[in-house]
Amino acid sequence: MSIDDVALRPVAEADLPVMERFLIDPETVVPFQWWGWSDTGRWRRQWAENALLGDDGGHLMVVRGAERLGFVAWRQVRPTRTTTYWNMGINLLPEARGRGVGTEAQRQLVHYLFANTTAVRIEADTEADNFPEQRALEKVGFTREGVLRSVAFRDGQWRDGVRYSILRGEPA
Numbered sequence: 001m002s003i004d005d006v007a008l009r010p011v012a013e014a015d016l017p018v019m020e021r022f023l024i025d026p027e028t029v030v031p032f033q034w035w036g037w038s039d040t041g042r043w044r045r046q047w048a049e050n051a052l053l054g055d056d057g058g059h060l061m062v063v064r065g066a067e068r069l070g071f072v073a074w075r076q077v078r079p080t081r082t083t084t085y086w087n088m089g090i091n092l093l094p095e096a097r098g099r100g101v102g103t104e105a106q107r108q109l110v111h112y113l114f115a116n117t118t119a120v121r122i123e124a125d126t127e128a129d130n131f132p133e134q135r136a137l138e139k140v141g142f143t144r145e146g147v148l149r150s151v152a153f154r155d156g157q158w159r160d161g162v163r164y165s166i167l168r169g170e171p172a
Contacts, residue, residue, distance in 0.1 A: 008063075010051060011052045018093075069093055069105075073090075074088040087123050097132070107139075
């Protein structure tokens with residue numbers, strides 16, 4: 001799989017069943033993203049409202065040609081009334097992992113967000129044991145900021161997370 005052909009594009013209605021796999025099929029998201037059953041219609045409702053692209057966040061499909069590989073997402077963080085920045089993440093189908101797709105898709109999302117918004121900071125969180133995602137973020141240019149202890153409950157136990165960030169003007 002060549003990463004040269006990896007692209008981001010808006011979510012089409014025909015993409016929603018692929019996205020819903022991440023909510024209904026544990027094998028699609030293990031070992032790091034299965035949080036139990038959840039509302040399988042939420043993305044469909046949000047897509048009907050704004051095509052999953054809003055002022056406070058959004059979703060884009062990760063594709064290679066006509067092949068759907070997963071999606072990236074971002075949401076606005078507002079720690080004070082005068083400060084906003086983005087938190088971003090990625091979900092890839094199992095067959096797209098470990099081939100540089102995640103690194104390239106996240107690099108493209110960073111470029112997109114800095115080119116189209118005024119945010120000075122983008123952050124990403126991952127589980128402390130998710131070494132492939134940590135490597136991908138570091139390859140994009142993110143800096144590891146620290147460990148968030150017991151930040152996520154999954155599979156019967158609390159898990160530590162790691163926060164990364166990249167600032168406008170840093171190479172990505």
